[in-house]
Amino acid sequence: MVRPPNLFLKFFRWYCDPRMHSYIEGDLWEAYRRAHAKYGKRKADVKFAIDVLLLFRPGIIRSRSKYNRLNSSDMFKNYFTTGWRNLLRAKLHSSLNIIGLTFGIVCFLLISLFVFDELTFDQQHANADRIYRVIGNRTLTGETTVIAAAGYKLSEESVNAIPEVEASTRMMRQGRANLVDPQNPVPFQETVTVADDQLLQMFDFTFVEGDRRTALKEPGSIIVDEALAMRIFGRTDVLNRTLVFSPMPQFNLKITAVLRKLPRNSSFSFNCIVSESTFHNDDDFKETMASDWASNSFSVYVLLRPQSNPDSVAAKMTRLVTSNMEREPGLRISYALQPLTDMHLKSEGIVDGARNANVDPIPQGNPLYVTIFSYVAIFVMLIAGINYTNLTTARASSRVKEIGVRKSIGAVRGNLVGQFLFESLLTTTISLVLAIVITSLILPPFNLFVNKQLSLFTVHHRYWLYVIAAIVTICLTSGSYSALLLSGLKPVALLKGLKLQSVGGLSVRKALVVFQFTISIVMIVGTIVLLLQVNYLNHTDLGFHKDLTVVIDVNTDLARSNFETVKNEISRLSSVKSVSVSSRVPGEWKSIRRVKVRNDGDNDEHGESFFICADRDFISSFELKLLDGRNFQDTHDSTAILLNETAAKMLNIKSVAGQTVDIWARHNNATFQPLDASFRPRVIGIVKDFHFQSLHEKIRPLILAYTNNPIQVMDYYSARISPIGIQTTLDQLKAIMVRNDPEDPFEYHFLDDQLALFYVEDERRQTLLSWTAVAAIFVACLGLFGLATYSIEQRIKEIGVRKVLGASVPGLVTLLSRDFLKLVLIAGAIAFPIGWWATDRWLQEYAYHVEVEWWVYVLAGGLAISIALLTIGSQAIKAARANPVTSLRSE
């Protein structure tokens, strides 16, 4: 048989107008045969190719529009009709499909909203892609600090000296101060931010009232957000009202603007800003700022011109600063620019500078969890997609006749593929609509739970673009396997036997089930481990007493100076068991002072320790254990310190023998600064290690010094109170505090509540993950249920015969469930190593964590198997108990 080259023949068939196709192809064949006989194969092939290429001309090429109009709308209508009928006819099958997909999509929508929000932090400003934060790299005596802060002159001069810098703004979080409405003098402690007037030009904060161009220009201006205005004045139309600012009582600040509350996906969290010009006349300010090139006093943001290279701008900044600053021996300094949009997720290792120690740093997102949750979202969608594939191929046998008839009246493969894809699109659309409804119902509690303001309807349109793309992709891929498989069957075989022997690539289906269960089991393992870890975090012995302890803040110097009196008054209350005074408390939520310490006479520069001042009741009040030496006794102990075990080990002190240590530097403004006068205290005791920071941190060296030490003053009273009449006790405490300093607002925390806050994020993740795991295994079980149902349906005759011949019900149930159980077992075998590896890496995030023991895997595997068994078992038992007469009666 002489055949022309296939490639060109195919090409011709592809482009030729179908109306002329058969005639011309006949010509081509005839000419080819003749040429073959006359000149041989090679020349005939070449001639054929030339013919085909010359036929590629208008008039012979099919015209797209004419050809397609012929079938599209009618055919789609038909696809829709048959698809709809199929959905209605096989109710079980379609509801399994739709429920599975809906579940998958709901999980996907919720988690992707969360992830999208994390990824789009700080993008609400129009120029977000051109705004950068200035990061300083400071190396002093071999130690490098990366800190998000820079000096006054850098921000002032870079606009003039560096052409790429279009604008620059700076702010500093000065710390807590009293803001008082003079007409209703109730003191409010607020975190006050100071910023220059460029801030409002560069960032697009939303204004309720006021003019963005002038709001921060004048000295004595303050802008507040709605929430703060409501708190102080009880109303938001407070433009031009006056506020008294307690650190500078000469100033009555005028409110020049009211801001809308900042959105949740903003790294900025201020609620009031005082104009920087307020301080410009201050002599101290003038003097220090005039030469301030290299300090850490300000958070500086710059707006670059379009198409500027941030690295070269940063290099120019480094040069600008190093050529102007006063030489400090041993200090090397360089700058980098961090895109504003990276601040939330990519700030690991960057110290948030330019803030007072009592101001919380900018909260950071955790990129690890963003990654984990993105994977989880995709996996849950995948499981749902696989369900669809499996159920559709399993049900193929009941659609054999339809496919056969369609094929024999002329449907080509493409039509059938189109039809099946259309059906999967139909199912997905129904599920998507359902999922959107369910998601919008779940969102309010979900928002409360993740502490965000997510919404399906106000989210950026890009989100929907991604989501629709992802869902359509998954729907098409899950539809395409069955579409390709079913459309490839031979019509004659289909119509003759009306049965599918090997339909379905059973092995592919099995592999997919194994895949689903592998993911589900890994998720179960992850959930159990995280549950254990969160439980561990909340219940492990911290080494100190935390229950029923009220921690009262001391904010003013007046309150600080007479703390002994206050303490005495508190201890006289009958409901107070004990009271102590300290600078920080165990389980502290604010930052703890750090110092450099070495053995007296040593030259070591590296020993670093935390530093807390405490009085003599501190140890008894928090039930710390004194291992060696003695507690503080009286004011003579101003040069005495206690160490924790870790600090003692660092300083090589085995037992207390009056050693003196040299505390030579303290941490201030993100760097260690040597003390003016050296502090050489005696070690008088060693306390047992306790978790004075959260369990995310390892126990570090800690020095406890007496209250009248030269480094750190007291900040808190900690009172252990009796559980009866807590509110009365609080009122009494308040009365004492107010009596001693009316300026100081009564501010208190319960220690155990504060400790629980450390692990809120962990609990949140754990809950989120366990719900997703439940959803995943539920969807996977839906699929398994569908598969089991169909496979049992196909074997109904076999079961009847077996029963007639004497098979027992348990025997039949085992027979029917064995195959599926095998799959779940294989999945377990694959999932365990993955689960082990993943949870092990995950737990490395925690300084103190549980060990994953074998029973976790047994539990996860056992759970998966028993859920699967329940799913299959119910169907198997139903089939095994059915009367064989019904299944064998008709053939």
Place this chain on the structure above:
Amino acid sequence: MKKYQLGEFEELVILAIAILNNKAYSVSIKDEIESRLSRTVSFGALHASLKRLEEKGFLRSYTGESTEDRAGRPRQYFEITAMGKKAMLYTKDARDEMWKAIPKTVLQVNTLR
């Protein structure tokens, strides 16, 4: 008379169909033109002008027998419609008219050279 206009190649094709009389299908037309005029004709050009002639109404086609050497594809036979015949005659008349109008001397072959 634009209605009856024929292109140069179209004229050749319609003449070949007339010569073949009832046996005209693409391969035989191609052979006819190629052998008489000793030039090659591509299927592309041929089918394009056959299609045009049919669209203009000068030709009519019908499906013929399918043979083994055409791999089972049918032949498409062509015959000339009345309008096609008119067009042929019109073209011929127009040519003759013009030939007649040529002065004798123009076509004299200069044998001296």
